[in-house]
Amino acid sequence: MSQQGVTPQSEDFSRWYTDIVQRADLADYSPVRGCMIIKPYGYELWEGVRDGLDRRFKATGHKNAYFPLFIPESFLKKEAEHVEGFAPELAVVTIGGGKVLEEPLVVRPTSETIIGWAFQKWIQSHRDLPLLINQWANVVRWELRTRLFLRTMEFLWQEGHTAHATYDEAQAETMQMLGVYADFAINDAAIPVIQGRKSNQERFAGALNSFSIEAMMRDCKALQSGTSHNLGQNFAKAFEIQYTDDNNELQHCWTTSWGVSTRMVGAIVMTHGDDKGLRLPPRLAPIQVVVVPIFRQEEERGPVMEAVERLVPPLRDAGIRVHVDDRDNLSPGFKYNDWEMRGVPLRLEIGPKDVAKNSVALARRDIPGKEGKGFFPQDGLVETVRAQLDAIQANLLAQATEFRDTHLHEVIGSYDDFLTVIQGDEWALSWFCGGADCEQRVKADAQAVSRCFPLDQPHPGEKGACIICGGEADEMAYFAKAY
RNA sequence: CGGGGUGUGGCGCAGUUGGCUAGCGCGCUGCGUUUGGGACGCAGAGGUCCCCGGUUCGAGUCCGGGCACCCCGACCA
Numbered sequence: 001m002s003q004q005g006v007t008p009q010s011e012d013f014s015r016w017y018t019d020i021v022q023r024a025d026l027a028d029y030s031p032v033r034g035c036m037i038i039k040p041y042g043y044e045l046w047e048g049v050r051d052g053l054d055r056r057f058k059a060t061g062h063k064n065a066y067f068p069l070f071i072p073e074s075f076l077k078k079e080a081e082h083v084e085g086f087a088p089e090l091a092v093v094t095i096g097g098g099k100v101l102e103e104p105l106v107v108r109p110t111s112e113t114i115i116g117w118a119f120q121k122w123i124q125s126h127r128d129l130p131l132l133i134n135q136w137a138n139v140v141r142w143e144l145r146t147r148l149f150l151r152t153m154e155f156l157w158q159e160g161h162t163a164h165a166t167y168d169e170a171q172a173e174t175m176q177m178l179g180v181y182a183d184f185a186i187n188d189a190a191i192p193v194i195q196g197r198k199s200n201q202e203r204f205a206g207a208l209n210s211f212s213i214e215a216m217m218r219d220c221k222a223l224q225s226g227t228s229h230n231l232g233q234n235f236a237k238a239f240e241i242q243y244t245d246d247n248n249e250l251q252h253c254w255t256t257s258w259g260v261s262t263r264m265v266g267a268i269v270m271t272h273g274d275d276k277g278l279r280l281p282p283r284l285a286p287i288q289v290v291v292v293p294i295f296r297q298e299e300e301r302g303p304v305m306e307a308v309e310r311l312v313p314p315l316r317d318a319g320i321r322v323h324v325d326d327r328d329n330l331s332p333g334f335k336y337n338d339w340e341m342r343g344v345p346l347r348l349e350i351g352p353k354d355v356a357k358n359s360v361a362l363a364r365r366d367i368p369g370k371e372g373k374g375f376f377p378q379d380g381l382v383e384t385v386r387a388q389l390d391a392i393q394a395n396l397l398a399q400a401t402e403f404r405d406t407h408l409h410e411v412i413g414s415y416d417d418f419l420t421v422i423q424g425d426e427w428a429l430s431w432f433c434g435g436a437d438c439e440q441r442v443k444a445d446a447q448a449v450s451r452c453f454p455l456d457q458p459h460p461g462e463k464g465a466c467i468i469c470g471g472e473a474d475e476m477a478y479f480a481k482a483y
Numbered sequence: 484c485g486g487g488g489u490g491u492g493g494c495g496c497a498g499u500u501g502g503c504u505a506g507c508g509c510g511c512u513g514c515g516u517u518u519g520g521g522a523c524g525c526a527g528a529g530g531u532c533c534c535c536g537g538u539u540c541g542a543g544u545c546c547g548g549g550c551a552c553c554c555c556g557a558c559c560a
Contacts, residue, residue: 014554033551089559110560144484144558151559204560212560224560261560294519333520351519361519369520447556483560 006341008275013219017270021148024278024342026265034146034153041342042149042265044286046156049264050136052188052284053158056180062132062160067114069138070105075113078238082112085205089141091153107140112206112231112257115161116239123163123253126245130173131163149266150223150483157261163241163253167232170254174230177258178211181226189264190281190397191215191271192404193225194478196452199432201439204257208232214451214478216404217270220425222451222480225267228258266483271400278343279365281396282389287323289315289385290344292335294351303355311350311360311381318382320389340365345392346385354378366392366399410458410476411467418467422448422479429454431464432477438468442479451478 006019021027026042038046054064073092077083091107094100108114115133123131140154160177164170178195185193193213203210207229215225235241236252245251272279282288293308295301308324315322323344325335332349339347349361360381364372376384407426411418421428423446432438432450443449453475466473 012554018553029552031551085559139560141559145556155560157560227560259560263560292519296518300518328518331518331520331522333518333522335521336519337521349519353519 006275009218018148020269020273020277027148034143036148036152041286045265045284046262048284048286052184053260056184057134057160060176060180062134064135065133066135067111067118069108071108071114073104073106075117076106078113079206079234082206089143091140091142109139109141111135111159112161112235116235116241119163119241120239123241123243126165126243129163129165129243129253130169133162134158134160149262155262157259160258162256165243165245167254170256171230174211174228174256178213178228181213181228181260185213185215185225186397188281188283189268190393190400191225191267192397192401194452194454196454198452199434199439199450199477201436202450204229206231206234212452215267215271216407216427218273220407222427222482223267223270225264226260229256231255231257272396277341279396280343280345282345282393285343285345286321287344288321288389289346289348290339291322291324291348291350292332293326294332294349300352304350304352307350307355311378314382315385320385346388362388364388364392366395412464415467419446422446422481425481427478427480429458429476429478430467431473432475433466433469433471433473435469438466441468448479448481451480451482453477
């Protein structure tokens with residue numbers, strides 16, 4: 001149960017986040033360092049993310065499968081850049097059944113290698129392509145510094161893995177799935193993400209190119225909320241994923257991988273939450289409408305509950321997720337605060353006056369106080385509630401978009417101006433040559449990194465001077481402090 | 484893995500200077516009165532004081548060593 005108050009965002013955003021994740025019953029710490037217990041309410045939210053993505057994966061022709069948790073250590077070593085990237089954060093099993101294993105087993109940090117091994121077996125001909133696979137799984141990375149949902153040693157995610165006949169097809173798949181992520185983030189999670197390409201420094205270990213959706217949190221820090229990689233032929237060559245083309249010649253496949261994790265839950269919390277608690281987008285909210293019955297004397301109870309029992313089933317039949325809070329030991333005021341902490345988009349109050357007037361009170365989570373509360377006739381309630389939920393969904397996206405846009409600044413020419421922006425915890429959009437030295441310098445000077453070269457370039461076709469070194473730059477990139 | 488902080492009923496804390504029956508608020512259980520923005524009364528339950536070792540007649544308190552978590556950095560979905 002939630003307690004009174006959380007640390008205000010303005011006072012300490014980090015504490016606000018950890019307070020709220022626990023008070024809203026999303027997750028708890030575990031006895032194992034860096035791991036978390038996802039509580040039922042948090043898991044329901046994750047299920048919403050999962051279902052929204054899974055639906056889209058299937059609509060784009062992907063099939064789910066499952067690959068083992070344990071990967072032979074030698075597999076990780078087959079792709080040079082990949083092993084270098086992941087070696088420091090591997091958990092390795094060396095003993096099984098009381099005996100030292102002949103070959104240690106790595107607990108998967110990601111599954112490119114073992115899926116590569118399987119693809120090699122499955123693919124012979126161009127007729128087997130494209131192969132479009134996704135898996136929902138847990139992975140383990142030995143992180144030094146962890147935070148609930150944002151970075152834990154074990155996390156849940158999906159990882160898509162596909163194989164194609166050509167570079168172009170693999171690139172098209174990479175971009176398609178980035179688009180799927182953006183569509184989910186914007187339309188379901190109400191997070192106005194920016195799609196872009198990662199710099200070489202920020203690229204996935206073993207990829208030709210990495211793309212991401214980047215979101216701005218309420219403290220203006222950037223959160224990479226999903227990634228899509230064109231792996232080129234790197235893994236195909238390491239695992240001999242080959243097919244015979246229509247000229248009967250042996251070719252290496254072109255593969256992709258893409259993932260979204262439980263970090264998305266953290267993104268939802270930090271994009272929409274306020275000092276009263278979570279604010280969940282209706283499309284993902286485990287509870288869309290909470291009903292709070294109100295009665296003073298015992299003789300009022302009957303008529304009120306009767307109205308509740310009459311009004312709720314049509315809402316449920318309409319597919320609206322409704323919860324009736326009939327706890328009789330708590331006052332209505334307490335319940336209001338309690339459900340606000342949990343981010344329920346819409347509260348439906350019904351008391352003796354409503355029974356008399358054939359009305360209900362609806363209070364919107366996204367508009368605080370009296371302005372967000374109104375009385376509506378019981379007739380046509382399903383349509384009223386639907387309209388309200390749609391309005392809340394749209395408003396959360398609008399608020400987040402406005403917030404983001406007021407903290408984004410195009411900076412051209414002056415490196416000092418550029419530093420001022422990112423050191424002031426805002427995002428700078430500037431010409432960037434993409435060089436490792438430049439990236440390193442920004443990191444040293446401002447503790448910030450490049451987030452991406454946005455697909456949507458503000459000055460397409462033009463060139464500019466890199467904000468850092470002054471050299472020629474073909475594209476502009478976002479720079480920001482990041483999680 | 485560096486720097487800082489914190490570990491005492493479920494949660495938040497006091498008690499440590501000055502050694503001996505461990506306390507407060509919230510929550511929890513029961514009963515009654517309440518209920519349109521965090522209700523109240525009465526009666527209860529609940530604690531290896533993070534762990535191990537040491538000093539002492541006696542340790543929540545002093546000493547040594549661990550561990551965990553939080554915050555700030557270096558590395559990362």
